[in-house]
Amino acid sequence: MSMQVQSWREDAACKGVRPGLFYPDNELEERKAKAVCGLCKVKECCLEFALNSGEPEGIWGGLNSRQRRRLMRSRRGVQAYASL
Numbered sequence: 845m846s847m848q849v850q851s852w853r854e855d856a857a858c859k860g861v862r863p864g865l866f867y868p869d870n871e872l873e874e875r876k877a878k879a880v881c882g883l884c885k886v887k888e889c890c891l892e893f894a895l896n897s898g899e900p901e902g903i904w905g906g907l908n909s910r911q912r913r914r915l916m917r918s919r920r921g922v923q924a925y926a927s928l
Protein backbone atom coordinates (compact mmCIF):
# COMPACT_ATOMS: atom_id res chain seq x y z
CA MET A 845 0.00 0.00 0.00
CA SER A 846 1.48 3.33 -1.03
CA MET A 847 1.86 6.35 1.22
CA GLN A 848 -0.70 8.15 -0.93
CA VAL A 849 -3.30 5.45 -0.29
CA GLN A 850 -2.58 5.48 3.42
CA SER A 851 -2.93 9.27 3.59
CA TRP A 852 -6.43 9.41 2.12
CA ARG A 853 -7.55 6.60 4.38
CA GLU A 854 -6.56 8.74 7.36
CA ASP A 855 -9.26 11.28 6.41
CA ALA A 856 -11.96 8.74 5.58
CA ALA A 857 -15.39 9.41 7.07
CA CYS A 858 -15.73 5.65 7.60
CA LYS A 859 -12.68 5.48 9.84
CA GLY A 860 -13.89 3.71 12.95
CA VAL A 861 -17.20 2.70 11.38
CA ARG A 862 -17.99 -1.03 11.31
CA PRO A 863 -16.37 -2.25 8.05
CA GLY A 864 -19.21 -4.69 7.41
CA LEU A 865 -21.53 -1.74 6.79
CA PHE A 866 -19.67 -1.17 3.52
CA TYR A 867 -20.40 -4.73 2.39
CA PRO A 868 -24.16 -4.50 2.85
CA ASP A 869 -26.56 -7.36 2.36
CA ASN A 870 -29.66 -5.24 2.18
CA GLU A 871 -30.79 -1.91 0.75
CA LEU A 872 -31.06 -0.14 4.12
CA GLU A 873 -27.45 -0.94 5.00
CA GLU A 874 -26.35 0.18 1.55
CA ARG A 875 -28.12 3.49 2.02
CA LYS A 876 -26.46 3.94 5.42
CA ALA A 877 -23.02 3.24 3.97
CA LYS A 878 -23.63 5.66 1.10
CA ALA A 879 -24.76 8.31 3.59
CA VAL A 880 -21.36 8.04 5.32
CA CYS A 881 -19.64 8.30 1.95
CA GLY A 882 -21.70 11.39 1.21
CA LEU A 883 -19.96 13.16 4.09
CA CYS A 884 -16.51 11.93 3.15
CA LYS A 885 -13.92 14.40 1.92
CA VAL A 886 -11.77 11.69 0.33
CA LYS A 887 -14.63 10.16 -1.65
CA GLU A 888 -12.94 10.71 -5.03
CA CYS A 889 -9.66 9.11 -3.87
CA CYS A 890 -11.59 6.16 -2.50
CA LEU A 891 -13.56 5.71 -5.70
CA GLU A 892 -10.47 5.92 -7.92
CA PHE A 893 -8.67 3.42 -5.69
CA ALA A 894 -11.56 0.98 -6.04
CA LEU A 895 -11.76 1.48 -9.81
CA ASN A 896 -8.00 1.12 -10.30
CA SER A 897 -7.73 -1.94 -8.12
CA GLY A 898 -10.87 -3.55 -9.54
CA GLU A 899 -12.57 -3.94 -6.18
CA PRO A 900 -15.33 -6.44 -6.96
CA GLU A 901 -17.51 -5.82 -3.92
CA GLY A 902 -18.55 -3.25 -1.37
CA ILE A 903 -19.33 0.44 -1.29
CA TRP A 904 -16.39 2.60 -2.33
CA GLY A 905 -16.59 6.31 -2.98
CA GLY A 906 -20.33 6.12 -2.52
CA LEU A 907 -20.87 3.62 -5.33
CA ASN A 908 -21.73 -0.05 -5.21
CA SER A 909 -20.05 -2.58 -7.50
CA ARG A 910 -22.76 -2.36 -10.18
CA GLN A 911 -22.48 1.43 -10.26
CA ARG A 912 -18.68 1.23 -10.49
CA ARG A 913 -18.87 -1.18 -13.42
CA ARG A 914 -21.29 1.17 -15.16
CA LEU A 915 -18.92 4.10 -14.55
CA MET A 916 -16.00 2.13 -15.97
CA ARG A 917 -18.00 1.24 -19.08
CA SER A 918 -18.96 4.88 -19.47
CA ARG A 919 -15.33 6.01 -19.15
CA ARG A 920 -14.21 3.44 -21.70
CA GLY A 921 -16.90 4.74 -24.05
CA VAL A 922 -15.67 8.31 -23.64
CA GLN A 923 -12.07 7.23 -24.27
CA ALA A 924 -13.08 5.31 -27.38
CA TYR A 925 -15.01 8.34 -28.66
CA ALA A 926 -12.10 10.68 -27.88
CA SER A 927 -9.72 8.51 -29.90
CA LEU A 928 -11.85 8.73 -33.08
Ligand code: SF4
Pocket residue numbers: 856857858859866880881882884885886887888890891903904905906
Ligand atom coordinates in the same frame (compact mmCIF):
# COMPACT_ATOMS: atom_id res chain seq x y z
S1 SF4 B 1 -15.96 7.30 0.33
FE1 SF4 B 1 -17.03 5.98 1.79
S2 SF4 B 1 -15.92 4.02 1.79
FE2 SF4 B 1 -14.61 5.57 0.83
S3 SF4 B 1 -13.31 6.34 2.44
FE3 SF4 B 1 -15.06 7.69 2.32
S4 SF4 B 1 -16.57 6.93 3.75
FE4 SF4 B 1 -15.05 5.30 3.45
